[in-house]
Amino acid sequence: MTLAERLRYETRAVHEETEELLYTESLKAGQLSLEQYSHLLRVHWLFHYALEATIDRYPAFFQAYHPNERRKTPWLTADLAELNIPLPDPQSDLFADWSPVELLGAAYVGEGSMLGGKVVFHHLQKSPELKPVLQNARFYRGYGAEALEKWKAFGGILAGQPEVEHDKIVQAAHRTFRAYHDIFKHTQRQDQPVA
Numbered sequence: 556m557t558l559a560e561r562l563r564y565e566t567r568a569v570h571e572e573t574e575e576l577l578y579t580e581s582l583k584a585g586q587l588s589l590e591q592y593s594h595l596l597r598v599h600w601l602f603h604y605a606l607e608a609t610i611d612r613y614p615a616f617f618q619a620y621h622p623n624e625r626r627k628t629p630w631l632t633a634d635l636a637e638l639n640i641p642l643p644d645p646q647s648d649l650f651a652d653w654s655p656v657e658l659l660g661a662a663y664v665g666e667g668s669m670l671g672g673k674v675v676f677h678h679l680q681k682s683p684e685l686k687p688v689l690q691n692a693r694f695y696r697g698y699g700a701e702a703l704e705k706w707k708a709f710g711g712i713l714a715g716q717p718e719v720e721h722d723k724i725v726q727a728a729h730r731t732f733r734a735y736h737d738i739f740k741h742t743q744r745q746d747q748p749v750a
């Protein structure tokens with residue numbers, strides 16, 4: 556199996572868990588609240604901020620990735636500003652001790668989430684509470700017309716990884732999904748202080 560195939564098959568279950576965790580039921584029913592939407596934006600901001608900052612430490616390894624053309628933090632910062640929500644305190648150490656090859660596993664999760672984003676944007680638009688704030692929404696529009704081209708280019712990077720690294724990359728992708736779950740739960744606790 557190629558690395559891309561392994562990533563897709565071996566993280567399928569944890570992807571489904573992630574979807575469930577991220578308010579999918581409300582989302583698909585067109586019932587996502589403003590508070591839930593803002594929670595999602597903060598989760599994505601924390602994840603992408605930490606990942607982008609760590610990838611920037613390895614410009615040579617990530618040259619073909621073109622980090623400047625794949626940044627989601629500016630989109631999320633704009634979306635949070637639109638809601639007048641302050642930026643969360645960055646979790647800068649999230650990927651601090653990850654090797655470049657492991658970061659590629661994390662980048663797979665970040666880039667793949669852009670594919671699902673399109674579907675999510677469609678569902679968000681069904682929610683009456685979100686109508687007024689979605690007009691200028693940026694993050695969930697993702698790469699727009701460039702989505703396929705960007706995903707294929709990322710696939711090219713995966714295809715260039717030596718087989719000896721594949722296990723490490725797949726394991727890192729797993730850990731990345733788990734990290735997403737942790738961020739979601741952690742930020743939720745901040746929203747709902749114990750009385």
Ligand code: HEM
Pocket residue numbers: 559562563570573574577579582663664665666667668669670671672674675732735
């Ligand atoms: C409710 C939320 C989500 C929905 C409905 C969703 C849906 C989807 C869909 C439909 C695809 C396949 C797209 C295609 O093949 O064209 C996809 C791919 C993917 N999604 Fe999600 N997704 C969601 C959230 C996420 C999140 C939060 C992450 C990351 C933490 C993520 C990571 C990925 C990855 C890595 C892929 C690529 C799978 C592959 O290797 O082909 N998704 N998602």
